[in-house]
Amino acid sequence: MLYANGSVDAAEAVLGTVLDSPSHQAGEGVWMMLLDLYRLTGQRQRFESRVVDYATRFERSPPPWQDLSSAPAQGRPKAVPLLSLSGTLSGQSATQFEQIGIIGKKSGAIRIELSRLRSVDEVGCTLFRKLLRELAAERVKVSLLKCGQLVDMLVGQVHVGRPEGRDGWLLLLEMLQHTGEQDRFEQIAVDYAITFEESPPSWEPKMEREAISTAAIEAAVTAAEGFSLDGELTGATTESIRRLAAFAADRQRFEVDCAQLRRLDFVSAGTLFNVLAPLHAQGKQVILRNVNAMVAALLRVMSVDQVAQVMLRA
Missing domain, CATH: 3.30.750.24 (STAS domain)
Known part of the structure; x- marks a missing residue:
């Protein structure tokens, strides 16, 4: 809840206190929330100081480090939708x-x-x-x-x-x-x-000049069958969530890629529920994929996981 409101330091302090308490046996979900919080805020040293304890406690490989902070990747070309x-x-x-x-x-x-x-x-x-x-x-x-x-x-x-x-x-x-x-x-x-009995339009070639292979087009079309949410969505920036209804109009099943979604606040989570609930009632299957643990926790609180399948990112 603190993270949804933008209080990152307070959220980190609460999670850290829980994990460091000798009397509290925190489950894997709490660990993943803190590790994802470190990745979302670019705190690699703190992340690495915790993953050893995670691996020891759960006897499995920890999630890999990945900087999910808001800094954009340098030199990455903007993809044409x-x-x-x-x-x-x-x-x-x-x-x-x-x-x-x-x-x-x-x-x-x-x-x-x-x-x-x-x-x-x-x-x-x-x-x-x-x-x-x-x-x-x-x-x-x-x-x-x-x-x-x-x-x-x-x-x-x-x-x-x-x-x-x-x-x-x-x-x-x-x-x-x-x-x-x-x-x-x-x-x-x-x-x-x-x-x-009128003049037709004049010839004006509009064919895309770049050579695009059939395989490349098919791969892009497959990706286009999904939908993505990214950045930090707050009450004032819910346009992308509202577009879901139009996207779902002629689809019975589709995925929403949340790999670049860093944070939802309560208003945007409520908007998401209001968009997904009618789709669920129509028998449509929506999968929210690659959701970070902090956002996933809010989705559970807001019952979004009752109207869509929520899948955590690795």
Whole structure:
């Protein structure tokens, strides 16, 4: 509770007093809380002075030292967020598109993987084009990956001489710019002009220039199927927790990576419970993975472990 409120020194003093008391046989959970507190605050010497006692008491290897303090790693490039669209692209995708827009504008660049789409309707085309226009207006770099399946679906839905589904036509032309298929683009652009009796968009290649291997894309998409919480989340910074509801909309099971989550306060823990409880009631399985022992203790106090599976970090 002290740590959740930001009183690190007081929390350390309480844990140290418990472990040093000759009359108190502290369990492994208390030891892990103190060791994680040392890692979270970058106190390597104190950590190393305790791990020997830990190993002796529990007859097992102690957790390794890892500096989990707030100092950022030097020279680490900022990863471009990768999100995956799946299922049906329709009016029900509005919330997901809204969240993609928020993430893209915040990061300045975003990658969207499309191979898991199974169908698309006119409203979905309209919403997707609106998202791409908004990101372009904000100068956000957008890379669309594996557009081929969406292109094939759209080709089957447009009909020369039948002036309907305009956004489907325009989305198709935009996807071809992302796949770099200029000849196919020019052919469909002529069909568009005939059908709607107006000039089609001009060719403007948008294919991602960097060579990305299929294996690399698949690995990134697998990672994107999860969700992450990081930093110190307090009552004023719960936006990332609220995004969980949108992320969970079309998923029955997913993981939340908490490896970089240092601290939650009581307000943010309550917000997390309020987001996860309805998901649990819907039968969805949420796994909070790599949670440090200090945060895990608060999650137990706030009953978050009753609506999600909490897994401690090594």
